[in-house]
Amino acid sequence: MYQYTEFDKAFVRARAAQFRDQLERWQAGSLGDDELRPLRLQNGWYIQRFAPMARISVPYGELSSTQLRALGRVAREYDRPDPDLLRDAQERQLALGPVPVPGTDRQVQSILKSGYGHFTTRTNVQFNWIPITRAADVMELLAEVGMHGIQTSGNAIRNITTEALAGIAEDEIADPRPFAEIIRQWAALHPEFAFLPRKFKIALNGAKEDRAALGWYDISLQAVRNEAGELGFQVQVGGGMGRTPVIGTVVRAFVPWQHVLSYLEACIRVYNQYGRRDNVWKARIKILVKSEGQAYIDKVEEEFRQILEIDGAPHTITQAELDRVAAQFVAPALERPQRDAASQRVHEIIRADAEADPLYDRWLQRNVLPHRDPQRRAVVLSFKRLGQNPGDCTADQFDAIADLAERFSAGEARVTHEQNLLLPWVHQDDLPELWAAARKLGLARPNIGLITDMIACPGGDFCSLANARSLPIAEAITERFQDLDEEHDIGEIDLNFSGCINSCGHHHAGHIGILGVDKDGQEWYQVTLGGSNGSDLSGPAGPGKIVGPSFAKEEVPGVIEALIDTYRQLRQSAGNGKAETFIATLRRVGHEPFKAAANAARFVEREVA
Template sequence: MYQYNEFDSQFVRNRAAQYRDQLERYLAGKLSDEEFRPLRLQNGWYIQRYAPMARISVPYGELSSAQLRVLAKIAREYDRPDEQLLADAQEKQTALGPVPVPGTNRQVHTKLGYGYGHFTTRTNVQFNWIPLAKSAEVMELLASVGMHGIQTSGNAIRNITADHLAGIAADEVADPRPYCEIIRQWAALHPEFCFLPRKFKIAVNGAKEDRAAIGWYDIGLQLVRNDAGDVGFRVQVGGGMGRTPIIGTVVSEFVAWDQILHYIEACIRVYNQYGRRDNIWKARIKILVKSEGQKYIDKVEEEFRQIVEVDGAPHTITQAEFDRVAAQFAPPAVARQPRDAAGKGVHEIIRADAEADPQYDRWLQRNVQPHRNPELRAVLLSFKRLGQNPGDATADQLDAAAELAERFSAGEARVTHEQNLLLPWVHQDDLPELWAAARKLGLARPNIGLITDMIACPGGDFCSLANARSLPIAEAITERFQDLDEEWDIGEVDLNFSGCINSCGHHHAGHIGILGVDKDGKEWYQITLGGSNGSDLSGPATPGKIVGPSFAKEEVAGVIEAIIDTYRKLRAATEGGKQETFIATLRRVGHDPFKAAANAARFVEKEVA
């Protein structure tokens, strides 16, 4: 893992001190709401439906056990409303549901929970109930372990994301993490790009399979090798979701690795100059690339030549600098857990019990992934279970994940795009003990990639932008598919859920997507089918297509069930004897049978109601 040097650490501490001064002046009435708003947003502090929301940056998803413990401390001690915050929230109550009473158990349908962190699709961590008066304390606590919320908001370059298997995948062209870190350092508080037309997101993928969903990003970078074996990047620009889902355009097939900062700068500089600022819905770079096409690419190439040939290529990545950063990502020394003579029998019992349990075999198939080191495995902890919102982690779970990371994964964990945690450095001999420990914590459900492993944004229960709640519908779907045998029979399905058109739940990229919409002040939901984030090797990233009119909230779970039942009737066996996947069946037979089933389910659900 990358370790901040003294300059980095001092910078983050100074930023926390600066924010404390700004907060104290605001609370004393010396700064107005209008004056304080950009200051808090620059540090990741939003004001949401009921309370402040803090977004914590986790570059390319990597977390140390020490950082996990600090996040647990924040969840336990700070993610709780004080009396004033609760009183203010009660005044803001809407038809979306009541504000809960502190200390009550969390009920997803009717209450908003405290003491939770939330993993996002962009590998950040969010908290939803930290009183603003305590926000400076939280920033200082984060700074103590090299964390912050800088540039997790605002019209700047946001958190740099990557494949969660970066540096360990067997199909990797090159490790993207050193490049991510170099880009992060270059982009942090870049004076020219702090006030772009809109927010800007960059993803880097280093493997043959695109597990970073780069086609959906403002800039997507794919590591490649040319015919001579040199490392470089294929660059896509102008991807994005929201009201206008667009897959990024390839603007260069190969940019040498040492020149990538110049090329990114050229792409963003042209956007900063020509991107629209008069309409927030048309301000993203995807609109500029779509409208200008080849003209945009020509402008980028012209700017790139100017930077390299006239300006002297000031941001060329030297071999020495790359080697310095890459050294931080050297594989840790990993050995199996020590077995002393007294404990030998216990370890053997754990292994025997695991190997005799059919759930262990399922866990090995779904939650354990290959590693480039044949002695190691990458293990996913599932944060998708009944009674807990997708991607949520309690303070106790965060502490437990830190302990698992220390015992089994060289002190490292990673947040994934799918809102789970990955342990990247697990010795294969330790799998039975890890499974036993994770199972006790409720983090070993073998559902990775299956229908209950859904992506969901917090929706209307928390977000002031949302048109509808996502969490109660996600819970209803999870409840319908609790039979693990049935879930395994269904097989791989990407189900993504967004509470509004901003698409934080990446519904456009789901094999099945759900979007909350507002109709006459009521919650309704659109269903899309056939989307992909690009990780499906049988096809590129693509947006899903809407299935007819929107559905009432009482209908959604039944509609999803009808779509799945239709798939099970229509799927065929593959050449290897396995059942055809949902997305393969959909692509083969088309949308019409699924659309008919969804609309038929609408009427059935209404009759039952």
């Protein structure tokens, strides 16, 4: 993992102290709400439906055990709303009306609980109940472990992301993390790009398979090698979800790694100059690239030429700088402590118990991933279970995962795009003990990539932008598919859920996507089919297609069940004893049978309720 320099640490601490001064002036009345707003947003503090929301940056998803414990402390000591605020939230929540599906009362309590963090699709961590008056305390605590909320909001370059298997994947062309870190340092408080037309997101992928959803980013970098074997990046620009889902355009097939910062600067500089600022819905770079096409690419190429030839390429990455940063990402030593006779006997008992349990075999299939080091494995801890919102992590779980990371994964864990956590350095011999420990924590459900491993934004239960609630519907769907035999029979499927068109739940990229919409003040839901994040199993990245008119909230679980039943009726064998996946079946037979099934289920749930 990258270790902050003394300069980095001093800067983050100074920024926290500056924020404390700003808050104190606001509390004293010398700063108004409108004056504080840009200052708090620059540090990742939003005002949401019920309370402030703090967004904490986690570059390329990596967390140390020390940072995990700090996040646990924030959850335990600071994620505590004022009792009056919580009571108001409960009243407003109940006023929205019940969701007539099993588990509603439990779900309402889960929504309104405190003392937890939330993993996002861009590998950040969010807290929903920290009073703004405690914000400076939280930022100072996090600064001590190298964490902050700088540029997690505002029209600037946001958190830099990569795939969760960066540096350990069998199909890796190059480790993208050193480049992600160099880009992070370059983008942090970049004076020219502090006030872009709109927020800006960058992702990197170092493997042959796209596991970083590159097509959906403002700029994405795919590691490639040219005919001479030299390393560089394919650059894709103008992807994005929201009201106008667009897959990015490849603007350059190969940029030498030494010049990747210069090319990024050219792309963003042209956007900064020509991107729209008169309409927030048309301000993203995807609109500029779509409208200008080759003209945008030509301007970028000319800007790139000037940076290299006239400006002297000031941001060229030297081999020495790459080596300095890459040295922070060397794989940890594989140390195996010698077991005495007693501990060896315990180990053998745990292994025997695990191997006798059929759930362990399923866990190995779903949650344990191959590693470039044949002696190691990457293990995904599932944060998708009944009674816990997707991606939520309690204070006690933060602490327990820190213990697991230290015991099994060289003190490191990674937030995944799917809102889970991954342990990247697990020795294969430790898998039975890790499984037993994770199972006690409720984090070993063998459902990774299956229907209950859904992505869901907080939706209308927290977000002031949302049109509808996500979490109660997600809970209802999870409850419908609790049978592990059935879930494994259904197989690989991406189910993504957004509470509004801003698409924080990436519904556009779901094989099944659910979008909350507002109809005359009532919650309704659109269903889309056939979206993809661009991974090999999902096929080329692209948005799903709406299957018909929106559905009432009580109809959605039944509609999803009808779609799954249709798939199981229509799927064919894929060979090797495996069935065709949902997305493969959908692409083979088309949308019509699924659309008909969804619409036939429209009123069934309401009548049953």
